[in-house]
Amino acid sequence: MDNTLPLHLYHVNKSSSIINRSHTLLHSSALMALIYYRLDFFFQPTKTRNISMTFSWFLIFTCELILSFIWLLGQAYRFRPISRTAFPVRLPGDVELPAVDVLICTADPTKEPTLEVMNTVISAMALDYPPDKLHVYLSDDGGCAVTLEAMREAWKFAKGYWVPFCRAYGVKIGCPEAYFFGAEGNNTESSTWGITEFMAEREKVKDKYENFKGRAMRISQNSKVNRDHSPVIEVINDSCIGEGSEEGKAEEMPLLAYVSREKRPSLPHHFKAGALNLRVSAMISNSPYVLVLDCDMYCNDPTSARQAMCFHLDPKISPSLGFVQFPQKFYNISRTDIYDSQLRSVFKILWQGMDGLEGPCVSGTGFYIKREALYANPIKDGDIMELKRYFGPSNEFIKSLGWHYKHSDHQHFSSLMKETQFLASCAYENQTKWGKEVGFLYFSVVEDYFTGLVNMHCKGWKSVFCDPARPAFLGAGTTNLNDLLVQSTRWSSGLVEVALSRFCPLIYGPKKMSILQTMCYGELAFFPFYFLPLWCFATIPQLCLLNGIAVYPEVSNWFFMVFSFIFLSSLSKHLQEVLSTGGSMMSWINEQRMWMIKSVTCHLYGSLDAIMKRLGMKEASFLPTNKVINDEQIRLYQMGKFDFQTSSTLLSPLVILTIVKFISFIGGVTRAMITRKFSEMFMQVFLSFFIVTMGYPVIEGMILRKDKGRIPPSVIALSVFISTIFLSLGSLILMYL
């Protein structure tokens, strides 16, 4: 290797940052004008306005301020976006690479099909990394014997066929299911091999995969979650599956271990953050770097570990580098992507932007994190009692904190395995700092965001975002409305939990991070509060329209231009971002629509959930996202049709607001015609029209569709009832105020 060549480079996206900064400047000037216009109204003599008008203006102005505030926080992402390239070929030889532990989480075989989990496990074993330095752990929060059973089968298949095949032919997709049955499968291996030899081998491995698949499916038929059990930890190797059962090649393999921590229904287990137990892996392999993967995110590029090491091994950035984050990418996104399941903005705009500051947030899966960074600070020469206060009573674990710790002989190893039982017990963490300062933090259900904030960036660790052309990991995106809304509600709840706590980034962050980084974290914590302005803009101007109260300047007023500019400028900035990151006009509309839909549903319920938790009226919960495929739902999704089969709680806000807008649009236009106040009412009419158009799928689902995915008549009836009450009560109040 030539030592003079850098392991990685970055590039500041100059044109984007110029466009972004100019836009920020222009748009904020317009916002200032808007604020001036509103304030001016409140200082006018009271004769020109009545109470109901003042009240409506006040509500709308408050919401405009909230919206502008969140927008302003978001400008930090746009300040200095960068992109990076890594050069794994320039890494030192294999002997110098540090070891990596891969932690894969699964929680519920009824929602996370065992075969899919095994594919992820197998793909991690097929990573292109020295096998003696790679250790794969599956954390089974479901505590299912069948998962362990399936893992033994996976080990046999991986060791006997799959891993040797990948190594011999340079197969890139580590996931056998995707390789044999996915879209890309057939043409990724090196062509230096005789084609016939390769084809023969491929057929053989495919055959073996089908056998394995059959066995795994059979095994997992009667899987049942067990929430009351002692810890089960097993290192899987030939001795535990009986030798000579299968022919196949004997190759050196990465370590594979099954970990199911103790669970008791009466004791809190802190969901995924609790499942990502670093202690067991410290006893067995104790690698200095840890890759975290969700069970549905398989390795799509075997070189990801080497790419990550290009950053971790660069002496210039390594001392302060906490983790390398890869984007979440999905293999099941349709061409139209009606629900914006790919979270384009997060992984194409926001994380690039944070990368140019102190680095992106921890994003749940696909990151290579430094073990030491998760261990808080007292490590170096703390006294033993102090260390126990942090890390718990295990002497063996505390010994492992000294780096280069390795189990030596066989006997020692078996006593360590006993120690892992103790380390995986519920009681172990009592009176310690696990989850509070050490490891993945328990405070919020968005453990990733919170750990990134408190344990990484606020402690001075930096991160980098590595987004190579070939996706390093691919997962199953949520592609039906119900799962998507449930998932977003959980995220909103977790984020608001942080926003309302003493860890609120805007209070906790400024002394510990740069102001721009603080703004980014703040934007994420506060964006669920979009529900306030969006609910308000979807009801108040409409109610006022129906009652002939103008809340926006009339067409001839100079400030009409200001409002129009703000509206157009924010839409066109979003359009520019969508188009410049490979999206289309359609994606732009979809994203706008999903933003509105999520704001009035998930963000509302998530925020309420967080507030109730705060007041002690509710306990935290984490419903794992469903990963089981339903053919009917997939068909609707592929056709780009909304699937409204979800709870009426999530659905009715959409229907109510649509009806409210529809009635006020008709009523308001009629009224404006009669009273000839069209110019004053123009913006309100336009706003209703715009929102109704954006919400077209809802109207279609209410009136035109007959299939299973339509909006059920019961929800429509309920919504008609509620919107009528809202409009009549609202009108009464406005009339008599």
Ligand SMILES: O=c1ccn([C@@H]2O[C@H](COP(=O)(O)OP(=O)(O)O[C@H]3O[C@H](CO)[C@@H](O)[C@H](O)[C@H]3O)[C@@H](O)[C@H]2O)c(=O)[nH]1
């Ligand atoms: O009690 C639990 C609950 C979940 N999980 C695992 O956590 C992972 C993520 O759960 P999932 O249901 O897939 O949630 P998503 O909403 O898809 O996850 C996103 O959001 C989470 C935070 O809300 C992050 O942890 C994830 O990495 C991120 O992909 C899965 O592998 C689960 O098996 C557990 O191990 N224990």
Ligand SMILES: [Mn+2]
């Ligand atoms: Mn997931």
